[in-house]
Amino acid sequence: MTETIVELKNIRYAYEDKIALKDVNLSIPRGAFLGLVGPNGGGKTTLIKLLLGVLTPQQGSIELFGTPSDKFKAWGKIGFVSQKANAFNRGFPATVKEIVATGLTAQIGYLKFFTKKHRDKVNEAIDLVGMLDYIDQNIGDLSGGQQQRIFIARALVSEPEFLILDEPTVGIDTENVQKFYELLRKLNRDKKITLLLVSHDIGTMTSYANGVACLNKEIHFHGDTTDFHNLSDQRLSAFYGHDLNIVTHNH
8 A cells, every 4th residue: 555645624714804724635655756747836835834833724734644743843854946047046056065064054053063974975965967067066057957957856865755846847958847846746756756757848847757736725636647648628727816827748
């Protein structure tokens, strides 16, 4: 039986009188590559903050790796990658290895010396995302797609079992987007890392993910990508509240 690593039950969250999430139920099994889609303002960011422990549900419960979220301590099992490439300060004076090494801060603390074991972990994470040749290069000199690979390496260096990515391809050109998704598929298939990917690029994302959840305050769909593509245009547009034109990419 496949282990469930995320379980949300009857989750509700509101900002004053504005409901962000209501009656959200969602299970994510180990090994999933789940795409989370939905309109702006549909609650995706709120859901991520709840999973990361930044927010506490006002109603309902969350279990992470079988433990209630309010008692969960093993945050090193969860990695997070945000829209870094779109907002990163290219003048920031740090090398690739220095950026990735900051992903170990939670494990070893601030102002502590790195051991050979830590340096090896940094090198392995950078190698895993195919950027070892750039290890001493300034992060600001890299392209958007290369930067996002480095931020994934930063998340991977602590060896998470569950990786959350929030619109990670924003600002990346089309060619590098494909390479980026190939990297995610490799991490999921070869490294067995469970992925939750938030994306507006439904067509590309569903070509790589093995499941889709559609969130607009409530979960309106949760199933595999084939069933998602078989949804009628009318039903999908109703989820979003406006018409959609989904372009599917074949690989």
